[in-house]
Amino acid sequence: MQPPLTTERLVIRDWTTGDADVQAALDLYGRPEVTEWLTPVISHVADLAAMRAVVHSWTESQPIQVPPTGRFAMHRRSDDVVVGGLVLRMLPPYDHDLELTWQLRPEDWGHGYATEAATALLHWAFTFDIDEIFALARPDNSRAIATAKRLGMEWVGETTKYYGTTLQVYRVRQSGLPESPVVNDTDD
DSSP, X not given: OOSOEEBSSEEEEEOOOSXXXXXXXXXXXXXXXXXXXXXXXXXXXOSHHHHHHHHHHHHHHGGGSOXXXXXXXXXXXXXXXXXXXXXXEEOTTTSSOEEEXXXXXXXXXXXXXXXXXXXXXXXXXXXXXXXXXXXXXXTTOHHHHHHHHHXXXXXXXXXXXXXXXXXXXXXXEGGGOOOOOBOSOOOO
């Protein structure tokens, strides 16, 4: 993503292989309370070496991703702390539908960061030739469901089609998006 997306409080950018990003990714994806909600189901990343390998694979694959797909970090402008991650990827069978996912460190839950960052990313994604974007949530993941609704997403139904588990499906079209939070000021 060039240049990064900047909102009033956040910057949404590509992950890097630098020590700070790898540690920030571990602080996020090394937490069972975060990874238990991911689809497909994955275990938390156990240590810094494993996280370094994961982040390396993300950064290696990012240049060959077809925009707007990719993995992105979100950090606070006020202190440059990475508070979460965003992913735009193809849903199985990987030929048409795009899925948006968001993850936040538990200490950053409840501050509106996921909604702010995901809204900015959705506005950017819809500058490409895309009709709709989906989000999936486990039926008991009330935080993800509330965020999907704040993003202007409508409930489509429940399915076991993806990732071998029962999921709630939400969808947004460009006309349903909240106002873009992107600001022109990129000077942090």
